[in-house]
Amino acid sequence: MIPNDTHIQSDKGTSLWEDAWIKLRKNRLALIGLSLLIFLCIMSLLTPWIAPYGYEEQDLLMGATPPSAQHWLGTDIFGRDMLTRIMWGGRVSLMVGFIATAVALAIGVIYGAVAGYVGGRVDAAMMRLVDILYALPFMIFIILLMVVFGRNLLLLFFAIGAVEWLTMARIVRGQVMSLRKQEFVEAAHSLGLSQWIIIRRHIIPNTLGPVIVYTTLTIPSVMLLEAFLSFLGLGIQPPQSSWGLLINYGVETMEEYPWLLIFPGIALSLTLFALNFLGDGLRDALDPRTSKD
Amino acid sequence: MTFHFKGCNDQHQTSLSNFSLKVILAFGVLLGLAGCGSPETNVEEGNRTGVLHWGNGTEPQSLDPHIATGVPEHHIIMALMEGLMHKDSDTLGPTPGVAESWTVSDDGRVYTFKLRDNARWSNGDEHNAHDFVWSWWRALQPALGNLYAYMYFPILNAREYYRGDITDFSKVGVKALDDLTLQVTLNNPTPYFLQLLDHYSMYPVHKGTVEKFGAPDERGTRWTYAGNLVGNGPFKLATWEINRAIEVERNTFYWGNDDVKLNKIIFYPTENLTTEERMFRAGQLHYTNEVPIDKVETYRAANDPALKLTPYLGTYYYRINVNEPHLQDKRVRRALGMTIDRQQITEHVTKAGQLPAYAMTPPNTRGYYPPVGLSFDPEGARQLLAEAGYPNGEGFPTTEILYNTNEGHRKVAVAIQQMWREHLNIDVKLLNQEWKVYLDSESNGDYQISRAGWIGDYVDPNNFLDMFICNGGNNRTGWCNEEYDRLVLDVAPRAKTHDARMAIFTQAEQMLMDDMPVLPIYTYTTKHLVHPSVKNLSENILDQQSYRELYLEGSQD
Numbered sequence: 001m002i003p004n005d006t007h008i009q010s011d012k013g014t015s016l017w018e019d020a021w022i023k024l025r026k027n028r029l030a031l032i033g034l035s036l037l038i039f040l041c042i043m044s045l046l047t048p049w050i051a052p053y054g055y056e057e058q059d060l061l062m063g064a065t066p067p068s069a070q071h072w073l074g075t076d077i078f079g080r081d082m083l084t085r086i087m088w089g090g091r092v093s094l095m096v097g098f099i100a101t102a103v104a105l106a107i108g109v110i111y112g113a114v115a116g117y118v119g120g121r122v123d124a125a126m127m128r129l130v131d132i133l134y135a136l137p138f139m140i141f142i143i144l145l146m147v148v149f150g151r152n153l154l155l156l157f158f159a160i161g162a163v164e165w166l167t168m169a170r171i172v173r174g175q176v177m178s179l180r181k182q183e184f185v186e187a188a189h190s191l192g193l194s195q196w197i198i199i200r201r202h203i204i205p206n207t208l209g210p211v212i213v214y215t216t217l218t219i220p221s222v223m224l225l226e227a228f229l230s231f232l233g234l235g236i237q238p239p240q241s242s243w244g245l246l247i248n249y250g251v252e253t254m255e256e257y258p259w260l261l262i263f264p265g266i267a268l269s270l271t272l273f274a275l276n277f278l279g280d281g282l283r284d285a286l287d288p289r290t291s292k293d
Numbered sequence: 294m295t296f297h298f299k300g301c302n303d304q305h306q307t308s309l310s311n312f313s314l315k316v317i318l319a320f321g322v323l324l325g326l327a328g329c330g331s332p333e334t335n336v337e338e339g340n341r342t343g344v345l346h347w348g349n350g351t352e353p354q355s356l357d358p359h360i361a362t363g364v365p366e367h368h369i370i371m372a373l374m375e376g377l378m379h380k381d382s383d384t385l386g387p388t389p390g391v392a393e394s395w396t397v398s399d400d401g402r403v404y405t406f407k408l409r410d411n412a413r414w415s416n417g418d419e420h421n422a423h424d425f426v427w428s429w430w431r432a433l434q435p436a437l438g439n440l441y442a443y444m445y446f447p448i449l450n451a452r453e454y455y456r457g458d459i460t461d462f463s464k465v466g467v468k469a470l471d472d473l474t475l476q477v478t479l480n481n482p483t484p485y486f487l488q489l490l491d492h493y494s495m496y497p498v499h500k501g502t503v504e505k506f507g508a509p510d511e512r513g514t515r516w517t518y519a520g521n522l523v524g525n526g527p528f529k530l531a532t533w534e535i536n537r538a539i540e541v542e543r544n545t546f547y548w549g550n551d552d553v554k555l556n557k558i559i560f561y562p563t564e565n566l567t568t569e570e571r572m573f574r575a576g577q578l579h580y581t582n583e584v585p586i587d588k589v590e591t592y593r594a595a596n597d598p599a600l601k602l603t604p605y606l607g608t609y610y611y612r613i614n615v616n617e618p619h620l621q622d623k624r625v626r627r628a629l630g631m632t633i634d635r636q637q638i639t640e641h642v643t644k645a646g647q648l649p650a651y652a653m654t655p656p657n658t659r660g661y662y663p664p665v666g667l668s669f670d671p672e673g674a675r676q677l678l679a680e681a682g683y684p685n686g687e688g689f690p691t692t693e694i695l696y697n698t699n700e701g702h703r704k705v706a707v708a709i710q711q712m713w714r715e716h717l718n719i720d721v722k723l724l725n726q727e728w729k730v731y732l733d734s735e736s737n738g739d740y741q742i743s744r745a746g747w748i749g750d751y752v753d754p755n756n757f758l759d760m761f762i763c764n765g766g767n768n769r770t771g772w773c774n775e776e777y778d779r780l781v782l783d784v785a786p787r788a789k790t791h792d793a794r795m796a797i798f799t800q801a802e803q804m805l806m807d808d809m810p811v812l813p814i815y816t817y818t819t820k821h822l823v824h825p826s827v828k829n830l831s832e833n834i835l836d837q838q839s840y841r842e843l844y845l846e847g848s849q850d
Contacts, residue, residue: 058711060634060641064587077587077642078707232698237723238707252567252700253587 020285030281033274044091053081055088056239064257074259092242096226097219103161108168116176138163146234175207209283216279220272243268334576340826340847343556350582351728352562356517358493359432359439370493372541372840373524378490382831382839387487401482408473413546415529422469428497434510440766441494447483481786488751499523527553527841554844573822584820589645599822606749606834607817616771624681626809631674632716642708650813654757661754661795666806671716686718693722696744697731754798772810
């Protein structure tokens with residue numbers, strides 16, 4: 001994607017992405033994380049066909065039962081199969097995690113890069129806007145959005161993304177400000193490259209490290225935010241569920257029926273571990289400063 | 294920090310899990326409240342200083358007795374104000390309140406109350422019969438939007454005045470004969486009239502305060518705020534922190550102040566039952582408003598004396614908005630009612646000894662047994678739904694069940710949602726709202742099906758049936774039947790004997806259940822956790838505690 005000739009520091013003729021892939025393959029933990037994520041995504045995609053029961057099928061007479069041969073992860077108080085519910089919940093949670101984070105990423109990186117690169121009054125104005133939005137309780141903002149546009153799952157994802165980009169914008173801005181004064185950027189300037197190309201080819205790739213780390217932190221936090229909103233009646237509603245909600249319900253009965261908390265908890269933690277390992281690996285792999293070794 | 298946790302741990306021999314819970318609570322839920330900040334827990338400190346820590350379930354909608362309609366509001370208003378009468382907390386029979394004594398005329402229509410001369414408002418003002426006349430006049434102003442206005446209808450001409458048929462309030466049957474004598478004339482002898490007088494909708498309000506903050510019939514003025522509110526009850530409002538706590542403290546002007554034992558009551562609006570139960574275990578509450586469904590069994594298995602389960606004169610039901618196009622047809626409503634398996638809900642979802650309800654009035658309300666209006670019959674229900682134009686649920690619009698945020702309500706709704714899906718093949722969604730928002734949505738008819746509960750205000754079937762009169766403030770379903778109104782409002786009060794009166798109620802309830810604007814689900818049980826130091830707690834079917842009589846005993850001595 002990025003032509004070789006602009007990759008100033010490399011003499012091997014491989015692009016940044018090729019480099020990254022080679023390095024990532026050497027990182028076992030990151031590969032485990034990646035495969036786990038791919039596995040979870042595939043499971044979620046296939047849930048409607050492979051889930052052992054319907055997610056809303058109740059058996060009140062049976063009620064909450066511990067794991068057994070029929071129900072590998074037990075059943076909840078309505079006698080619903082937990083494995084099925086965790087699989088369906090994963091669809092919602094992964095979706096909100098990826099969509100909301102992607103929205104936050106797109107807005108935050110572009111906004112922060114522009115502010116940091118242009119600097120001066122534009123930067124001051126843009127950052128004051130961020131400050132104001134920070135001061136605004138995000139809950140009110142999301143609730144307002146939901147009230148105005150109605151309760152729609154996709155909208156909820158975007159709404160969460162739209163409030164999560166602020167920190168991202170600040171991180172990127174800080175990075176960009178320090179990068180902008182570096183020699184290779186000056187060199188690109190003197191070669192007559194346009195501002196946009198400099199931002200795209202030199203600045204953004206150099207900010208990827210912190211951005212990726214922060215992204216892996218954003219995904220779990222939006223998953224939990226979704227659970228919170230759903231609990232208030234603004235997100236998804238029963239009988240649908242998500243990991244966050246399952247955990248929320250599990251906490252209510254953790255002394256009586258611990259498996260209702262443990263299994264969704266494991267599902268969420270595994271995802272977070274996978275994301276963290278992958279994020280770590282990607283940061284090392286993508287950092288242009290470590291590319292010559 | 295280390296010191297104070299050590300202090301906590303030393304004082305009670307808490308198990309490790311309790312201890313860690315306390316740490317979590319101290320940091321999280323109760324940050325800022327007097328929790329483990331001192332070496333004592335709330336309960337221990339309260340036992341020493343006479344402060345009762347009371348779980349109240351939710352933030353009250355209003356503390357104006359002529360506007361409030363809910364049980365959480367009732368618990369607080371009862372501490373702040375009182376009516377002419379009280380109820381004996383065991384027998385529920387009438388005992389003197391502001392009225393010292395009373396006489397009833399031979400025909401049972403004229404009540405003459407002698408008010409006590411030492412009754413005072415909490416600011417020291419004189420409290421007399423004119424306060425009642427003015428307060429009842431206020432409660433009947435249509436602009437006030439008093440949803441309980443129909444409680445006054447037994448009084449001569451009250452209904453006519455409320456409707457605007459007459460405009461002269463002096464024609465209404467309430468008169469102050471002199472400063473301390475109040476005469477009330479009724480339309481008919483009303484066997485439950487004295488009980489009504491202990492209901493907050495008939496409490497007096499302080500004229501000077503109400504008028505200081507707005508017109509008498511203006512809703513939501515600041516007169517009920519802490520610092521403003523003047524009441525005549527055993528306690529006065531000290532502070533009101535939204536979603537935190539409401540504190541009431543001893544009212545030294547109260548006529549019975551010498552007998553009041555508590556110095557202060559703190560009401561906590563804890564909507565989350567799990568949190569409330571943990572607060573109780575951590576010694577933050579003396580009394581919980583509820584017990585989480587799944588904890589009932591745990592406490593029962595451990596034979597814990599803190600768990601109090603008592604029959605409750607109340608019906609848990611679903612309201613149907615009969616103005617919704619697809620819910621206008623009574624066959625649809627009946628089909629919905631016939632596919633709720635109440636036995637399963639009470640045995641496997643609510644699990645605290647509730648009884649399946651097949652009619653609005655709880656059985657044995659003053660000797661009244663309601664007619665059995667419906668049964669669990671999925672086959673018949675499907676047929677009815679098909680007749681109404683939705684064979685096998687086809688074309689039936691997605692319907693929403695509204696409930697106020699609470700785990701218990703959610704569980705019942707989830708079970709019913711699935712029953713309807715399974716038996717009728719219709720799509721049902723759930724929507725939860727915070728208490729105040731939920732009450733507004735319901736009153737404004739902004740819902741399709743909504744969770745509701747009706748708790749007896751007094752022990753008489755009338756209380757469960759007269760709320761469904763046309764446009765009654767607590768009807769909220771849009772259902773209206775002139776013949777029903779006539780039976781409940783005109784025929785029943787004139788009945789000569791108890792049996793004849795009950796027979797009329799049976800007939801009326803039959804009509805209600807036939808049209809089914811409401812789906813009764815179960816008869817309530819109250820579930821509380823009560824700390825053993827709380828004494829004189831009464832167990833009655835109205836779940837009414839008399840704060841004047843409660844006292845705390847140090848658990849250590």
